[in-house]
Amino acid sequence: MQAINTEWTTTEEEVAKKAFDIAYKREIGALIDSVRYRASSLAEIEDMWRLHDFLSVKRHEVDGRYDFRLPTLVFVFAGLVKDGWLSLNELEGLNADKIAKIAALTCM
């Protein structure tokens, strides 16, 4: 992931942090619901190891995704929008150039 040298105003940082936290809370909430559901329907050992594999993948994804560093934040937001954890509307307050970059990246 190539960093983009873009200035972030204090207000933009606040908007970004709020959106980042919303997406995180949303994704983790959905993940907890999904794990509860999968666990409630465990019937045999293979189901349990499938749950283990699922958690391994999700832990790796979540650890990799939620990285609040300004130079790479447009990529993080593009990924979150693409995967449905954030909408472009929730990034309102960032400048038009950043929004356009994020929107373009979600199409890649």
Place this chain on the structure above:
Amino acid sequence: MQAINTEWTTTEEEVAKKAFDIAYKREIGALIDSVRYRASSLAEIEDMWRLHDFLSVKRHEVDGRYDFRLPTLVFVFAGLVKDGWLSLNELEGLNADKIAKIAALTCM
């Protein structure tokens, strides 16, 4: 784990397989119950990663433990008895020497 060169009669093999399967079913059943319980009380992400760590350890333990090879079976049974997944009574049908070895190993 050092193998013990002991002869197993066909009847003893059958007794051993039955006991082995009982212990396996018992341990896996308890594990599934435990995972269901842990999952039902998930509240935050740390709980989910703790569940993941728990499953990683249990998968490693179960994969390592349930190895039905005659030369090392007394060690497997000793571990199962020691950890409460099997009682010595359930090994009735093995010869007295094997039972004595297993009983001695559970005290180590």
